[in-house]
Amino acid sequence: MSTIAPANQAPIDSSRPVREPCTDPACGCGKRSLPANARAGSSQREQRTLKITVLRFNPHEPGSRPHLQTFALEEADGMTLYMALNEIRETQDPSLQFDFVCRAGICGSCAMLVNGRPALACRELTQKLDTVITLAPLPVFELIGDLSVNTGKWMRGMSERLQTWVHAQEAQVDLRRLEARMDPELADQIYELDRCIECGCCVSACGTARMREDFVGAVALNKIARFRLDPRDTRSDEDFYELVGDDDGVFGCMTLLGCHDVCPKQLPLATQIAFIRRKMVALGWK
Numbered sequence: 001m002s003t004i005a006p007a008n009q010a011p012i013d014s015s016r017p018v019r020e021p022c023t024d025p026a027c028g029c030g031k032r033s034l035p036a037n038a039r040a041g042s043s044q045r046e047q048r049t050l051k052i053t054v055l056r057f058n059p060h061e062p063g064s065r066p067h068l069q070t071f072a073l074e075e076a077d078g079m080t081l082y083m084a085l086n087e088i089r090e091t092q093d094p095s096l097q098f099d100f101v102c103r104a105g106i107c108g109s110c111a112m113l114v115n116g117r118p119a120l121a122c123r124e125l126t127q128k129l130d131t132v133i134t135l136a137p138l139p140v141f142e143l144i145g146d147l148s149v150n151t152g153k154w155m156r157g158m159s160e161r162l163q164t165w166v167h168a169q170e171a172q173v174d175l176r177r178l179e180a181r182m183d184p185e186l187a188d189q190i191y192e193l194d195r196c197i198e199c200g201c202c203v204s205a206c207g208t209a210r211m212r213e214d215f216v217g218a219v220a221l222n223k224i225a226r227f228r229l230d231p232r233d234t235r236s237d238e239d240f241y242e243l244v245g246d247d248d249g250v251f252g253c254m255t256l257l258g259c260h261d262v263c264p265k266q267l268p269l270a271t272q273i274a275f276i277r278r279k280m281v282a283l284g285w286k
């Protein structure tokens with residue numbers, strides 16, 4: 001049986017003194033820690049200066065050219081890349097663009113290339129990285145500016161194209177009806193695939209998506225697997241074949257599994273892509 005991820009948000013501890021900064025690396029609340037030398041016992045940890053190089057470009061600003069800019073800042077206890085970027089924006093360059101909403105690995109907005117690998121900035125602890133860090137926007141998606149990309153536009157296009165919602169029979173749609181019971185094990189399996197936060201990391205790590213503009217990506221194949229599992233969805237495998245049974249769908253996938261390696265929610269993308277491909281191949285042979 002699949003495992004369910006633990007809640008991403010640490011519970012509020014009412015016993016914590018008001019002025020005490022959050023030092024829980026799993027919390028991601030973004031509340032700044034004190035500099036290491038201001039904390040008791042911190043002398044055991046080496047104080048580091050981070051050098052963060054950002055690929056900067058604002059396509060909406062006339063005359064803007066892509067260039068690298070390096071910022072130096074003191075590392076703090078429990079610092080994430082999101083916190084570092086926030087500090088840079090507050091103290092060094094207010095024009096720096098990057099996205100965030102939840103600061104807890106839930107909304108998917110802060111995805112970017114960290115040393116060339118797609119990751120969520122709010123979940124990357126600087127202490128796990130070298131002092132020299134390079135950041136760039138996710139490829140494939142439309143660039144808004146600096147580290148900010150329009151994943152929402154891409155995800156919406158994919159969702160409309162593949163109709164990623166439950167297709168219930170019209171006669172079954174009655175909002176006053178009691179919700180139909182579902183086997184808990186099946187509900188767990190659906191929930192496991194539903195944990196996708198549409199961050200776009202898998203699409204940016206995908207060689208096919210970077211070569212073929214219309215490739216649906218692992219995020220979409222995972223959604224097809226999710227709706228195929230759902231007993232409320234009346235679509236058949238023939239219907240799903242119409243959506244992903246070609247080179248822009250599951251047959252365009254090169255199975256190098258970059259998507260699986262970088263998914264910050266550890267979704268079982270390799271298994272789902274292989275499963276959907278087997279089902280679609282079986283239909284193609286009929």
Ligand code: SF4
Pocket residue numbers: 195196197198199200201202203218219222262263264265266267269
């Ligand atoms: S499948 Fe994983 S990497 Fe891809 S969008 Fe969903 S959460 Fe992000």
Ligand code: SF4
Pocket residue numbers: 202205206207208209217218252253254255256257258259260273
């Ligand atoms: S396995 Fe397929 S979907 Fe995943 S990164 Fe490779 S080509 Fe893209």
Ligand code: FES
Pocket residue numbers: 099100101102103104105106107108109110111120121122123
């Ligand atoms: S800010 Fe929401 S996932 Fe990072």
